[in-house]
Amino acid sequence: MSAHRRSSGRGLLGWLFAALLAVGCAPAHLTVNIKSPADSNEGRPLYMVIREVDPKQYLADTYVDVAAKVVTPDKTVLQTVVIYPGTTKQVRVKKPPELPVAIAFLFTTPDGAWQTLLDVPLPEKVELELLENRIRTGANAPPSPQPALQPAAPAAPEKAAK
Template identity: 50%
Template sequence: MFLLGLAALLLAGCRPATLQLNVKAPPGTNQGRPMYMLVRKVDPKQFAVESYAEVAARVAQPDETVVLSELIYPGTLQRLKVKLPPESPLAVSFLFTAPDGTWQTFVNLPVPGSLDIALLEGRIQTGAAPLAPAKEEDTGAPPEMPDLPSPPKTAAKN
């Protein structure tokens, strides 16, 4: 029993106390309007079935699950420190004016020390490459698309 308690203490000591959250919102995000982001403690089963309206209601009336509520501005890269609740997965939700796809993400245990989230106009970009490290001249503008070669032309058959 003593060893089990010692192991739990050691594991708890290895867990970060905060989550560095980096949110990249290009100028066209949310039709160019600010929006709320909520970071909440969640149960995985609850997360799977909760509606956008249920989450949005927590902006006006936060409950004990809300860890952070923050305005996200289009055209910015916002770096936020989130104090982690003990032993709870998190949901990071973005309240877009017109959500068009994934509007929240689940962060399971163990929670990482940092998390990069890139936004599109009405949804979270999935499968995104990690965000670049912070630079003083960072404007929050999205990276430019590289020039891609044109597909080869084929002769038309008569």
């Protein structure tokens, strides 16, 4: 084998190794897409807090506890963002290695779900829609499309009267 062939083969292998290493080491991110209608939070801007959280702590945290993290973020806070009514926003954060992620919206007068928990394994993307004073959840989300109707199974024969 000629020297030229050996060196070009090594270059290709080196390039492939570097590409695989770069992909394997790239931090995983979570993309959060937020749709905020004009009437969300009574038309006023609000904060969104994205944080890593232990599930037990998530259940114990109050609205006041989470709101305090806007002014004094601790090591759990991944990002705080102002959300403006009538806009859409996309936020990208680095996924924590092991813990779930809580996403809280600090409505002026929350009425229902104001935060949500994303359990591990975390998705790559989440879509959230705000309502006037809460997050749209399964209970207040529009109904999912109905599956195509299946032909009905034949009815069982009725017993003859005696």
